[in-house]
Amino acid sequence: MSLVSHATSERRGENHWLLRFELHLPYSYEALWHAVTTPDGLRGWLAAADVLERHLGGAVTLRWLNTATVASGHVSAWDVERVAEYTLAGLGRIRFHLEAVGTDSTVIRFVNERGGSDEARLDCLAAWHEHFELLEAALSGRPTDWSTWTDSRWAGLRASYASFGQARKAS
Template identity: 30%
Template sequence: MDRGTYIEYHGRPAVRFERTYGHPVERVWEAVATPEGLAHWFPSAVALEPYVGGKITFSGDPNMEGTTGEVLEFEPPRRLAFSWSGDELRFELEAVDGGCRFTLINVLEARDTAARNAAGWTVCLAELGGHLAGEPVAGPHSESATPWRPVYEEYVASGMPSGAPIPGEEDEHGEQGEHGE
């Protein structure tokens, strides 16, 4: 499993992932920055207005209410950034020998969401990798996806900040978690 790392991004907590794919930047861009491409691996259905200041809408995630955000950067085929609830997602693509380096940075609203979100992105990125490899994928919420819980437990055991409510699970007060991957 390619693990994400906990970082500080401009003074805010974040988790960072880097993957290299044997495809041109334009192909990876289509997979990570269009609603059609995102449908294969992203945890929500996405509709976006492809310009800075445009609206981005998230729906269909069984663990989150639908919400909207704002496109913060849109520089095809190299950079996409947008707000999502209190978080910010940044996608950066760079041509490298033999393909494309894709970097995902999830700037977090709260430090204690790091392990939860890192586990979610690990599952999602496994689906992206399968999609780009031409394998049939059914998305991160499918039965065929990498199970989230063991990945989460590995991040917690490694010391990544944790403790945020888990969507769909009751906390010690009997309340359901509301947000996350």
């Protein structure tokens, strides 16, 4: 069973969204910090970090190995072992806030503030959801083999987010 639950999203103006995930993972914050702030860590679940200057204002270029998307930007917040935030052209602001719970558990509060249509919002919710499932797998010793990745899991999540949105509109 996945430890990743559905995200929330809220409109922040016309074609502007705030996507939020909160994950409670049974791993130390040191392991999670490594996964969200180092090239080796990021490659196992999210993207290749072609450039990653690990300090406030540093340059960042991420290349998604499943879609060939490349996004460059800068480190817009950096609080060692607590907050890593990257602002990337076309993808907006992505922020990872880590909070240790004891010695072997961590809460990740993730925010992606971005532009785009409602359809793009659903695409991104599904993509982040899948990537967080891949993070969970990478932390348990199963980093993603991008050569075998397919979009079938993403498609199922995309349909789930779309139906969840329709159900909320109906109520």
